[in-house]
Amino acid sequence: MKLEIICTRAEADQKQLERCRETLNETSKNIEEISRIMAMAGNEVRLKILFLLSQEKELCPCDFADILEMSVPAISQHIRKMKDVGVITSRRAGQTLFYSLLDKSSDILGKAFSNINDNRKVA
């Protein structure tokens, strides 16, 4: 488990390697955050939920279970992950919880949504 590889290529550009290490040092927090968002959205069910919310303003877990033909607990657990990352919020109306998108990180997700919409196949 010891690791001190150091690229063995004769032509390895040490300045470039040092610059890369520096780059990662300066961006590690951002990379961590962006990759969390990507991982959250990198699931078809969750991306569908997010995309629907981008079009419908708000929907409840029961709606998603119906639309996606999945069990309610399965939906609920996906919702939790999205809430943990902080891209959705909820409002209660009686027994029903309505979920909606938060603006947070909408530049990345927004780009994804417009991409999904761009080459939409109108049947």
Place this chain on the structure above:
Amino acid sequence: MKLEIICTRAEADQKQLERCRETLNETSKNIEEISRIMAMAGNEVRLKILFLLSQEKELCPCDFADILEMSVPAISQHIRKMKDVGVITSRRAGQTLFYSLLDKSSDILGKAFSNINDNRKVA
């Protein structure tokens, strides 16, 4: 395993549900593709590799192993995933394979990169 849930809320908006199903039908291929890209980028190691490639034009597996302090096979397996999704390509120079970014899907990844760069902490 039978599922025919149909949202039981009295207030469920059937038109909205139908519209959502329609939306997903029209976009399922796109959603599948985008979520594949997101899943690929939703890993810190891979996002680091992609981000470095966005700054350095090309690097080899050995470089990444050095910079990220990881084993070469581990890097190689990440590289394969990125190649499978089609966001990188390679050029051989002797025994060394140099990897670089392809433009494909760069609007989503590009947004992620600029996001990473935007609030870069200059140490």
Place this chain on the structure above:
DNA sequence: TAATAATTTAAGCAAATACTTAAATAATGA
């Protein structure tokens, strides 16, 4: 041709993921 170097591929394994079913919360209404 043999030895070495850069990389990939394969096999094995621990941890994470995404579902299942059952039980727990929370709000409504008889």
Place this chain on the structure above:
DNA sequence: TCATTATTTAAGTATTTGCTTAAATTATTA
């Protein structure tokens, strides 16, 4: 207060993921 509804939480499990080590490829050079 009791039953019902919407939802979440928990426990169990099969699949996927991301590493490890060892073996196989591919190219260089002595």
